[in-house]
Amino acid sequence: MSHAETMVGAPVQVRGAFGRLLRSELRLQLGRRRNLVLLAGLAAVPLLLGLVLFLTRDTDLAGQGPGFVGKVTENGIFLVVASIFVCLPFLLPLTIGIASGDAVAGEASAGTLRYLLVVPVARTRLLVVKALAALAFAGSAVLAIAVVGLVAGAAFFGLHDVVLLSGDTVPLGVGAVRIAGVVAYVALSMTGLVAVGLFYSTLTEVPVGAMAATVVTAIVSGVLDTLPALSAIHPWLLTHHWLDFAEFLRIEPDWQVVAGGLGVQAAWVAVFSALAWARFTTADVSS
Amino acid sequence: MSTGVLDPARVGQGSGDDTGPLAVRTDGLTKRFRSGQVAVDDLALRVPRGAVYGFLGPNGSGKTTTIRMLLGLVRPTGGQAWLLDQPMPDAGAAVLPRVGALVEGPAFHPYLSGRANLDRLAAVDATADPRTAARRRDEALERVGLGAAAEKRFRQYSLGMKQRLGLAAALLQPRELLVLDEPTNGLDPQGTREVRHLVRELADAGTTVLVSSHLLAEIEQVCTHVGIMSRGHLVLQGARSVLAERGQARVSVTTTTGHVGAAARVLRGLGLEEPVVDGLRLDAPVDGLAPEDVSAALVRADVPVVGFEVRRPSLEQVFVELTGEGFDVAR
Numbered sequence: 008m009s010h011a012e013t014m015v016g017a018p019v020q021v022r023g024a025f026g027r028l029l030r031s032e033l034r035l036q037l038g039r040r041r042n043l044v045l046l047a048g049l050a051a052v053p054l055l056l057g058l059v060l061f062l063t064r065d066t067d068l069a070g071q072g073p074g075f076v077g078k079v080t081e082n083g084i085f086l087v088v089a090s091i092f093v094c095l096p097f098l099l100p101l102t103i104g105i106a107s108g109d110a111v112a113g114e115a116s117a118g119t120l121r122y123l124l125v126v127p128v129a130r131t132r133l134l135v136v137k138a139l140a141a142l143a144f145a146g147s148a149v150l151a152i153a154v155v156g157l158v159a160g161a162a163f164f165g166l167h168d169v170v171l172l173s174g175d176t177v178p179l180g181v182g183a184v185r186i187a188g189v190v191a192y193v194a195l196s197m198t199g200l201v202a203v204g205l206f207y208s209t210l211t212e213v214p215v216g217a218m219a220a221t222v223v224t225a226i227v228s229g230v231l232d233t234l235p236a237l238s239a240i241h242p243w244l245l246t247h248h249w250l251d252f253a254e255f256l257r258i259e260p261d262w263q264v265v266a267g268g269l270g271v272q273a274a275w276v277a278v279f280s281a282l283a284w285a286r287f288t289t290a291d292v293s294s
Numbered sequence: 295m296s297t298g299v300l301d302p303a304r305v306g307q308g309s310g311d312d313t314g315p316l317a318v319r320t321d322g323l324t325k326r327f328r329s330g331q332v333a334v335d336d337l338a339l340r341v342p343r344g345a346v347y348g349f350l351g352p353n354g355s356g357k358t359t360t361i362r363m364l365l366g367l368v369r370p371t372g373g374q375a376w377l378l379d380q381p382m383p384d385a386g387a388a389v390l391p392r393v394g395a396l397v398e399g400p401a402f403h404p405y406l407s408g409r410a411n412l413d414r415l416a417a418v419d420a421t422a423d424p425r426t427a428a429r430r431r432d433e434a435l436e437r438v439g440l441g442a443a444a445e446k447r448f449r450q451y452s453l454g455m456k457q458r459l460g461l462a463a464a465l466l467q468p469r470e471l472l473v474l475d476e477p478t479n480g481l482d483p484q485g486t487r488e489v490r491h492l493v494r495e496l497a498d499a500g501t502t503v504l505v506s507s508h509l510l511a512e513i514e515q516v517c518t519h520v521g522i523m524s525r526g527h528l529v530l531q532g533a534r535s536v537l538a539e540r541g542q543a544r545v546s547v548t549t550t551t552g553h554v555g556a557a558a559r560v561l562r563g564l565g566l567e568e569p570v571v572d573g574l575r576l577d578a579p580v581d582g583l584a585p586e587d588v589s590a591a592l593v594r595a596d597v598p599v600v601g602f603e604v605r606r607p608s609l610e611q612v613f614v615e616l617t618g619e620g621f622d623v624a625r
């Protein structure tokens with residue numbers, strides 16, 4: 008045999024290649040100890056919150072606390088909402104910032120990025136898979152809070168017909184659907200932050216930098232949202248509509264509010280995905 | 295310059311020297327980093343198919359940057375590169391599955407085992423048949439001697455084991471071209487020998503191998519071709535013999551008392567440089583002349599010859615002469 012060209016035919020793509028890549032990425036991210044610890048940390052919130060509320064239920068402190076926290080002792084299902092409410096300002100952005108900021112920068116700093124690219128895998132495809140895995144992780148984070156909140160709430164306080172914010176009572180089944188709506192809305196509200204983190208992740212080979220920048224972005228957005236002087240830009244802030252999940256707990260949710268909140272997230276996703284793509288597909292990989 | 299040497303300046307202009315099929319070809323390949331540094335300057339690589347091409351150069355001479363451009367990791371700021379006759383980086387999706395690569399040391403996920411790391415790469419490869427993935431992975435591990443350590447986490451691997459896993463990754467699929475950047479880095483002498491053996495074995499099976507090193511001695515024995523980098527330039531390229539030819543041979547003639555003057559006249563008469571005389575010994579470079587012509591001329595002139603020696607500088611000496619000596623990196 009004179010040359011190897013007679014040995015190997017032109018490579019063709021095997022069917023189901025994208026699915027294999029995505030599964031591999033999900034296994035890598037969701038099986039990673041650091042990420043599991045983060046999820047466990049979030050899942051501990053409803054446990055701790057439920058425990059504290061349970062222990063203080065017959066004292067003067069009972070029924071106090073912001074928003075939904077006071078309602079938990081009456082109906083365990085509200086532990087889901089209360090836990091999400093508690094995690095929303097910081098813990099959830101932190102967890103999601105770590106996972107999405109690490110997406111590309113983590114591979115770059117480990118040097119594995121260059122080996123992925125020479126396998127080869129197209130940069131756009133790799134970025135899409137990284138984004139999907141980061142979104143899946145964000146979804147898992149919200150879901151972890153919700154599931155543990157539901158189980159702990161049921162165990163501590165039992166599940167009952169749900170009294171909505173308007174004072175109307177709906178059957179438990181209907182209430183559960185409303186709570187599922189809250190969880191879905193919050194999960195979708197994280198997509199903008201994931202896109203921001205992904206973009207930062209393409210800028211650097213230092214994952215901690217991208218993670219920190221993502222978390223800081225969420226915090227700064229929250230701070231700007233409290234400054235009356237900036238009320239003109241408030242509706243466009245990343246975090247402005249996060250608390251609009253409360254719409255799902257009214258007897259007649261205002262779907263325009265819900266759609267508005269999701270629309271702003273979609274805008275952040277569109278802008279920052281485009282930036283991430285433009286950056287990643289042209290960047291030199293010299294790590 | 296003697297025949298057989300591909301003068302980079304000439305082949306760069308597309309002269310007729312590059313006839314056979316090439317596995318790697320670059321024309322005017324240049325990389326200027328944003329810092330302003332020109333790491334690779336106007337490179338005209340010619341790696342014939344089936345060759346084992348030793349890509350040599352001291353630290354910082356631009357070997358890794360060149361390899362990154364060949365593989366589409368870094369975008370050239372000038373010139374073009376072709377792998378297996380297809381333009382890079384545009385044809386990367388079609389070409390890279392046929393190319394195995396080790397770039398600037400191995401890199402894997404530290405918390406995964408060697409085997410799981412290879413599985414990850416196999417899962418990423420859209421052209422790899424998943425049905426044969428396990429077999430190919432185990433064969434690659436065996437081939438580099440990691441069969442027994444496959445279950446260990448990468449974090450716990452020694453430097454040499456890491457290097458071997460990098461080689462295993464490059465061998466996951468049958469390849470037409472292997473690009474190995476300093477594959478012997480961190481290996482013990484036994485491991486270095488094994489890598490050389492592996493390279494020779496792959497080359498015998500028809501694979502073209504581009505192997506970089508800053509140590510000539512490490513790869514000299516396996517190379518059929520060499521390219522020598524210095525400060526971003528390719529200072530010499532061609533079949534391995536060019537390196538030896540490049541170094542000027544010298545003859546050393548020992549004669550008997552009273553014949554030194556006659557011997558010197560003969561050497562001068564052949565157009566050689568003024569010989570250095572040391573007692574009864576004369577020493578001169580044999581510029582472009584066959585040594586046997588020198589001895590014949592001496593005999594014709596009735597000069598008694600009691601000693602006749604042709605000395606060529608070692609490849610190492612030529613290499614050092616071309617790339618400069620000293621501990622400091624160029625830039």
Ligand SMILES: Nc1ncnc2c1ncn2[C@@H]1O[C@H](COP(=O)(O)OP(=O)(O)OP(=O)(O)O)[C@@H](O)[C@H]1O
Nearest residue numbers: 293327329333352353354355356357358359508625
């Ligand atoms: N990302 C980068 N940005 C700026 N300069 C760089 C970058 N990467 C490499 N260089 C510079 O380019 C030059 C060539 O580096 P390169 O890594 O290609 O050398 P090398 O021949 O592989 O060296 P070694 O034998 O040490 O591996 C060096 O001077 C280096 O400082």
Ligand SMILES: [Mg+2]
Nearest residue numbers: 357358398475
């Ligand atoms: Mg190098």
